[in-house]
Amino acid sequence: MxxxxxxxxxxxxxxxxxxxxxxxxxxxxxxxxxxxxxxxxxxxxxxxxxxxxxxxxxxxxxxxxxxxxxxxxxxxxxxIGLAPRSEEDRLWVHQLQLTIADWVQEVHDVHHPISASLYYEEQKTAARRAAADFRAERMPKFFGYFERVIARNAARSGWLAGRRASYADLSLFQMIEGHRYAFPRAMARLERRFPRVIALRDRVAARPRLAAYLASKRRIAFNLHGIFRHYPELDRTRG
Amino acid sequence: MxxxxxxxxxxxxxxxxxxxxxxxxxxxxxxxxxxxxxxxxxxxxxxxxxxxxxxxxxxxxxxxxxxxxxxxxxxxxxxIGLAPRSEEDRLWVHQLQLTIADWVQEVHDVHHPISASLYYEEQKTAARRAAADFRAERMPKFFGYFERVIARNAARSGWLAGRRASYADLSLFQMIEGHRYAFPRAMARLERRFPRVIALRDRVAARPRLAAYLASKRRIAFNLHGIFRHYPELDRTRG
Missing domain, CATH: 3.40.30.10 (Glutaredoxin)
Known part of the structure; x- marks a missing residue:
């Protein structure tokens, strides 16, 4: 189809x-x-x-x-072969995806804390405060959660659930790429604390079809219109 | 069980x-x-x-x-008998529930636009701006969406999907109750535009077990610690 x-x-x-x-x-x-x-x-x-x-x-x-x-x-x-077989496992992967969805909303709201219908420039002061909290509290909390999920996967496969990669692993890859683009300084400090998450990211990036996609024109570059945005002032401690 | x-x-x-x-x-x-x-x-x-x-x-x-x-x-x-039979219909109801989940996050963020770990008082100015946008743009958009969903339900049952009530109908009831508590003035102006949504709310409230629950002590009252909060200044046009 x-x-x-x-x-x-x-x-x-x-x-x-x-x-x-x-x-x-x-x-x-x-x-x-x-x-x-x-x-x-x-x-x-x-x-x-x-x-x-x-x-x-x-x-x-x-x-x-x-x-x-x-x-x-x-x-x-x-x-398309990116979900576990059993219903229970599928709903677990879905639960992880829903947690990623919450995270996506939070990372978007860092640069648009007041309203999505105002420009960034109109909510810059609020965004700086939101970013400080997001970097200090929320980033470690979300990455730490997924690190724990990988560590506790009974299959010890290095993936989030079971023995094979699922769409949630691909989504976690995307979260790391997005945070590296939007918050390079914060990520440079943080990544060593979450080795399993980073190892998972590397394995996703090496999957042949995905590597081909990422190198192609079909992959749109990160930019200042998306969910992840790089505003240097939001990646910097105030002062 | x-x-x-x-x-x-x-x-x-x-x-x-x-x-x-x-x-x-x-x-x-x-x-x-x-x-x-x-x-x-x-x-x-x-x-x-x-x-x-x-x-x-x-x-x-x-x-x-x-x-x-x-x-x-x-x-x-x-x-528990609150979902449709077919897989396709179940996923449609789930999609509606996910849209309600997004709405819940937005309504929470009106009083906590900067961070959930700061007090309301520390982000009051940002909250007033967020509330103005939420009342003017987001409330009518979400209520209008669910009005349309009820209107287009092929079963013409007055419920969101199919011939019987599902958990998503109960959740929509909760959204109306919450908005009435948090934004009574805005709701007073808005409700007449969404008659199907309000009729659905009334039918949910009249379900015997639910009516008994709502009248019981098990139903916690709305208060200033939850997702829906009534701060009069967030329900008032500035000035």
């Missing part, structure tokens, strides 16, 4: 978690909004379906339109 | 979405942290399991410990 991914062009954003899974699996998909007339198609499909999504990304799989990043991956994972 | 719910005592918070489902279903459950020594048990179970949750709420069902509110409801829903 050819999947249709609908997400804003020009940014990695939440769509990237879906792209990484589709690319790693070598799935047949089209990134609709990056093609001609694609944004209009996205906007129409956001509006007209009987079961509309609240926001992109959403995925079209045959007649179904599925929204919410973690829900898309829950549905897609088993079909 | 007796379910064990683990959530901070003293607030409705995210735990309330689980409580509403368990109560409406008449399920056998214990709200562990509200009992003697319960907070210590919660903290231990947050720390020691092979598959730890990032934060409460989490639910113990036999040997399994399940975290993330929407994931708990996805697992619990079919067991």
């Amino acid at each position: 050819r999947f249709e991914l609908y997400y804003w062009p020009g940014i990695q954003g939440r769509g990237e978690f879906i792209r990484l899974a589709l690319e790693d699996a070598g799935a047949d998909y089209v990134d609709v909004a990056r093609g001609r007339g694609g944004v209009a198609r996205l906007e129409r499909l956001l509006e007209v379906p009987a079961r509309p999504s609240f926001a992109p990304p959403f995925l079209r799989a045959g007649k179904r339109i599925i929204g919410q990043t973690a829900n898309i991956l829950l549905t897609l994972g088993p079909r | 007796r379910f064990e719910l683990y959530y901070w005592p003293g607030i409705q918070g995210r735990g309330e979405f689980i409580r509403l489902a368990l109560e409406d279903a008449g399920a056998d459950y214990v709200d562990v942290a509200r009992g003697r020594g319960g907070v210590a048990r919660l903290e231990r179970l947050l720390e020691v399991p092979a598959r730890p949750s990032f934060a409460p709420p989490f639910l113990r069902a036999g040997k399994r410990i399940i975290g993330q509110t929407a994931n708990i409801l996805l697992t619990l829903g079919p067991r």
